[in-house]
Amino acid sequence: MRNLGSLSLSQNMLIGEIPSLIGELQNLEMLNLPHNNLSGNIPHTFDNLIGLTLADISHNQLAGPLPNIRAFPPFEAFQNSEDLCSNNVSHHLKPCSSNGKKANKFSLLTITLLIVSAFLLLFALIIVTYFLFQIFIKRKSKAPKAKVNLFSIWAHDGELLYEYIIQGTDNFDPKNYIGAGGYGTVYKAKLPTGQVVAVKKLHSLEDGDMADLKAFKVRFML
Helix, strand or coil, X not given: CCCCCEEECCCCCCEECCCHHHHHCCCCCEEECCXXXXXXXXXXXXXXXXXXXXXXXXXXXXXXXXXXXXXXXXXXXXXXXXXXXXXXHHHCCECCCCHHHHHHHHHHHHHHHHHHHHHHHHHHHHHHHHHHHHHHHHHHHHCCCCCCCHHHHCXXXXXXXXXXXXXXXXXXXXXXXXXXXXXXXXXXXXXXXXXXXXXXXXXXXXXXXXXCHHHCCCCCCC
């Protein structure tokens, strides 16, 4: 089949597209396909038929570009095929439009620009967010910190303050002893806020136990 030198199928009522396998017949010198009902584009494999010297595809419904090979210069070879085109002026056909390629290039360029623009916008957003965050951190660090006075919450949660004092005095450890008064013993206590206060632990009463939180009183000084 590859050694075929001549192929004539004129007036055979052929329909559809020309098989691309014909372009693989490297020894083909003559091709006659006129007066059929062939349609579609001529296969691009026809460009490989460098040995083809005579071809006739006239009186069909072929379309698209005409292969630029030496077998096609005669106008009679492709007459009555108005949808064929060629950029070879010797073929006397309408020029093939390159709008498709331009459109594809334009679409690719548009997509590329959109992707690049999206990345640039995202990068700018990250930079702006970073600087705003840095400004917020600086302002927050410069803002004066309010001192928390634990004794101000005595009326709200005396039990919590009691626990802080127990921890701050190491459960009234003698090492934190300051002195004694008429009503109790004074200890040094370091609270979680960093405040150092003096705490007086009242002496037990005859009718009560000092372990009871209700009998606990505090005197403090910074």
